[in-house]
Amino acid sequence: MAAPPGSEVQAMFAEIAPRYDLLNRVLSFGIDRRWRETARRRLDLAPGQDLLDLCCGTGDLALQFARHGIRVLGADFTAPMLPLARAKAERRNIAARWVRADAQSLPFAAASFDAVTIAFGIRNVEDPQRALAECQRVLRPGGQLAVLEFFAVEGRLWGPLFRFYFRHLLPRLAWLVRAGRGGAYRYLPESVDGFARPDGFAQWMSAAGFEEVSDQPLSGGVARLLIGRTADAAATTARCTADAAATTARCTADAAAAEAAEDAKEGGP
Numbered sequence: 501m502a503a504p505p506g507s508e509v510q511a512m513f514a515e516i517a518p519r520y521d522l523l524n525r526v527l528s529f530g531i532d533r534r535w536r537e538t539a540r541r542r543l544d545l546a547p548g549q550d551l552l553d554l555c556c557g558t559g560d561l562a563l564q565f566a567r568h569g570i571r572v573l574g575a576d577f578t579a580p581m582l583p584l585a586r587a588k589a590e591r592r593n594i595a596a597r598w599v600r601a602d603a604q605s606l607p608f609a610a611a612s613f614d615a616v617t618i619a620f621g622i623r624n625v626e627d628p629q630r631a632l633a634e635c636q637r638v639l640r641p642g643g644q645l646a647v648l649e650f651f652a653v654e655g656r657l658w659g660p661l662f663r664f665y666f667r668h669l670l671p672r673l674a675w676l677v678r679a680g681r682g683g684a685y686r687y688l689p690e691s692v693d694g695f696a697r698p699d700g701f702a703q704w705m706s707a708a709g710f711e712e713v714s715d716q717p718l719s720g721g722v723a724r725l726l727i728g729r730t731a732d733a734a735a736t737t738a739r740c741t742a743d744a745a746a747t748t749a750r751c752t753a754d755a756a757a758a759e760a761a762e763d764a765k766e767g768g769p
């Protein structure tokens with residue numbers, strides 16, 4: 501199952517926006533905070549570096565970075581999420597900027613950010629490969645993309661256990677916390693089942709030009725953290741130099757072969 505059209509996704513997240521944080525804490529038993537902190541540590545950005553947090557929702561991941569002096573821009577296409585993120589940042593006295601934007605068509609110049617993060621968002625994007633291409637475009641050479649996401653949990657014990665939680669307990673818990681009509685949390689397990697498998701998603705990242713793609717299971721694989729890097733300037737220069745040297749060598753060999761053939765013709769019978 502591909503993600504529903506953007507307008508449906510927006511309507512669904514607009515409906516749960518006011519209770520989104522409470523739901524996250526209750527439904528993940530607070531573990532989502534630890535996953536976000538793992539993402540922050542793995543990216544290991546320095547204060548002053550530029551981070552784009554895509555599908556930022558109410559801004560939890562963005563603020564985790566901003567707290568450590570990273571210059572953060574949070575972007576989401578569901579309008580009601582952004583005032584919640586802004587208010588949270590103000591309450592905590594953390595500097596961050598927020599903008600409404602679609603991950604598939606980013607309003608930023610090429611090479612604008614040192615890192616892009618997407619937490620539990622890419623699965624909801626109608627054309628995730630287009631979003632990955634946009635991430636590649638807006639990242640600087642050597643920049644990092646980190647994707648935190650739920651994928652179908654495999655394994656004979658964990659698989660059925662999590663499917664039971666996702667399909668039966670989670671929608672009921674969501675209903676108890678009064679998350680709209682609970683539809684978003686019926687959609688969650690369906691969207692996880694219908695999304696790419698982790699190795700397939702890693703291949704999408706590679707196809708979009710990300711290198712050194714790593715895949716780290718979190719909490720027994722309930723969530724996963726995939727990180728990739730754009731080619732750095734030195735590697736690109738080295739590759740171009742190697743390509744140029746190979747082309748020169750090939751041309752020299754071709755010219756020598758042509759000359760030898762010409763000589764053979766002239767001196768031939």
Ligand SMILES: C[S@@+](CC[C@H](N)C(=O)[O-])C[C@H]1O[C@@H](n2cnc3c(N)ncnc32)[C@H](O)[C@@H]1O
Pocket residue numbers: 506509510513524554555556557558559560561575576577578581601602603604618619620621624625626
């Ligand atoms: C499950 S929430 C995750 C929010 C936040 N990253 C977090 O970890 O709590 C998914 C978010 O992705 C956003 N989203 C989905 N598709 C999007 C798109 N094409 N462009 C921008 N945001 C999108 C939704 O509006 C929603 O706020």
